[in-house]
Amino acid sequence: MASIKAIAAKIFAAQVFRKTQKWAQNPVVSQQKVFASLISDAKNTRFGKDHQFGQIKTHQDFVKNVPIRDYEELRPYVDEVVNGEPDVLWPGKPLYFAKTSGTTSGAKYIPLTRASMPFHIQAARDAILHYIHETGNAGFVDGKMIFLQGSPELEEKNGVSLGRLSGIVAHYVPKYLQKNRLPSWETNCIDDWETKVDAIVAETLRENMTVISGIPSWVQMYFEKLNQKTGKPVGELFPNFNLFIYGGVNFEPYRARFENLIGRKVDSIELFPASEGFFAYQDSQKEKGMLLLLDAGIFYEFVKSDAFFTENPRRYTIGEVELGVNYVLIISTNAGLWAYNIGDTVQFTSLKPYRVVVSGRIKHYISAFGEHVIGKEVESALQEAMESTEIRVNEFTVAPQINPISGLPYHEWFIEFENEPADMDALAQKVDNAMRKQNTYYDDLISGNVLRTLVITKVPKNGFQEYMKSIGKLGGQNKIPRLSNDRTIAEALGNLKI
Template sequence: MSTKSFLAKQFAKKIHKKTLKWVQNPIETQQKVFQDLIHQANNTKFGKDHNFSKIKTFEDFVKQVPIRDYEELKPYVDKVVNGEKDILWKGKPLYFAKTSGTTSGAKYIPLTKESMPFHIEAARNAILSYIHETGKSDFVNGKMIFLQGSPILEEKNGIKLGRLSGIVAHFVPKYLQKNRMPSWETNCIDDWETKVNAVVEETFNENMTVISGIPSWVQMYFEKLHQKAGKPVGELFKNFNLFIYGGVNYEPYRAKFENLIGRKVDSIELFPASEGFFAYQDSQKEKGMLLLLNSGIFYEFVKSDEFFTENPKRLTIGEVELGVNYVLIISTNAGLWAYNIGDTVQFTSLKPYRVIVSGRIKHYISAFGEHVIGKEVESAMQEAMQNTAVSVNEFTVAPQISPATGLPYHEWFIEFENEPENIENFALQVDDAMRKQNTYYDDLIVGHVLRTLVITKVNKNGFQDYMKSIGKLGGQNKIPRLSNDRNIAQKLEKEINDTK
């Protein structure tokens, strides 16, 4: 065992003990975070506008601070972007994480000197947790790659801004600098296809042991490696045994990855966002990711099926239940207050608190009252692919409300790697899996309001071409699993028709 490997194990043991202290006292930990946040923001404009000086309990907070999304918080964010201080959090942010907005263009998410360290520590602790549980640490001696956005930052009123992954690149610990790939120059390439080609050239002859990134874009990297080497990635990188990912569910990609790699490798799931690093997979044996309750974030949860009602009940960590779909609401030491990040989660464990990401509250289909969420379509696809040679590169789902003939239906746009022998039979298998999960959907089928789903085949690389056409190829961008409209569907249809 190398010195570096030995020290990694010792450090992992130390961090595990530190983590256990708050894991074993979750409610007290969250209460302490809550009180600290209110105290530190007491004299900010937001704090004064919402009577923070009078807030003593969570019930007080609920009365004073309504749930907001970015659009509703934007008047405060605009003041911060314009260079004003003590608005949402004391002083000014260190950075803005710039992300794609919905109705207001770019979103500027503040990162403060208090919040930034938790982004770094959480990613580090996820790896250390893996080392502590499995005893595997030899990978620290090899090369590690993190497919991410450009670290080149802009500046706005004295505050640097860029994509979160690009900002984080500036905080890579010194002990990882020699192991980290790609080079700074390659990381700065903006065009994603050019970047991936450069990454392939740089890493081709290296001892890669850890590879990290959003699955859809790592797949692109693996395919290019496979094409260049003429053999599986696992043969090219014989010591590659750990894949770290976040952003999307890995399960629809797992079979494809194992085929490209040529064998199974361990994986660690992360739940990071510009707004905070919320959870990481702390066990290879248990389902879900450990919710980080001691990271400067106070969590609230609202049941998804109540979210759009008037005054939905806001719950704290001690009130959640297993298997219920919750909208995740956060208040943070970056100055986000009762903020709806748009993600929905379900708890898989309450001792400790572990979650899975079940979808997006705005990414759902309920054109007919069916309340279909991302987790359901992904699970249905996974079930239909089991015990078959069918594999899928990417897919998305949209309602077809006004078909040319017959009843309305859900249309599944699928880019197959290996197509089913009978696509209609495969559609029925997916549909059956959907009906078992979602009683509303089943009722609509039984009641002849909807017909069974329809699969539309997307051309090879069709989703990549779509993302490229809207300027979102690579980085942290990903295809929504489902939409309640046909905006994406119409663009995919046009591309399919143009190639006929």
């Protein structure tokens, strides 16, 4: 017998589904409305005046007036906002700054405004409601839900609250979920990740957990600790656990290990959130990719990644994109980011409606020899090589070895195995063959004897966790890059003792 809460969730899910269909079936019009609204709302800001927003009527006008920028290039404006100046990038002052770790710039401060904040909350909710509408499964709303995230404790900077995005979002949990939500506020505020996970294990061990959410690598750590403490699979501890929600990285390399730790398969929902905006969520269990949110205060542009570093590359809008092409995602938002390069690359899996997969990072690639290998390619190659085997991988990353002690250069794969293959060379050959199918440039380099077959280097158990801990990025929203064009990570992992 379904509970009143579950019945209400199904009714609400049907309403949200109908609302989504309206904009999803009119994608170009939806984006034109967002574009016109953003330009109109920001025309009297400092940025709007500097870039003649009052004269922008078309996308061509926008391209002419507003160049693509990353954080460093937009930073002079952001610094003014952080210093307390109003009406710089968006009318008024932000509600929050989401603090993220930068590369060259140290900490980055991404504004969240009164206009943008509701969409971060709404998108996560709607992803779950689409799942309920499609599957009819709503029983989980009566159980306990856990969201592994950063601390909700906020600081203040010139009158604006500051924290990690996941911590900020924790303040917006709807009342009807408050009683169902774990961990407790006190546990969520623990800074040290290992201590926090131990506390979460203690709090959840005897609860009726139905939904578990977080970045796969850190949820895996939670599952392993549950397993170590009880000797039981997670699915036996939590018999009603049937939904895993994740974002940030591709789940496929983790799936086999998760099913082993859980003891059975569970449904999953993929999300594509970032401090800069909530871009997409998986709207169907049957279709590949995530529904791109075209009516959520974000105007999207797309630049083909192989042209991105050329002068004035073409900026495509939603009606001009093609299936299977690797695009750098450029956003303009109601938080005041304009033609902003977030660093992610996407590929479209469907144009009716528009669905995407995250294919990698424009800065995370290997092109030491002109091969331009991206994250999606290494993930797919490893996945293909492990099919129909018992091999399970906890984590991996790839780097070029340009100056080997002997022989030709190669790509070095650092892999932490849960259970390793009997024949490592055979696995390396399988992965290499799969890579050659994924990337024609790589294939040419192998067949032309510029590169030799890739080399797999074993990383000791928990080696990736040790590395992340050593650079102060253990847990929360932090992720290991799938690949790098240098050997910074490779050298750190190579120094770990097996």
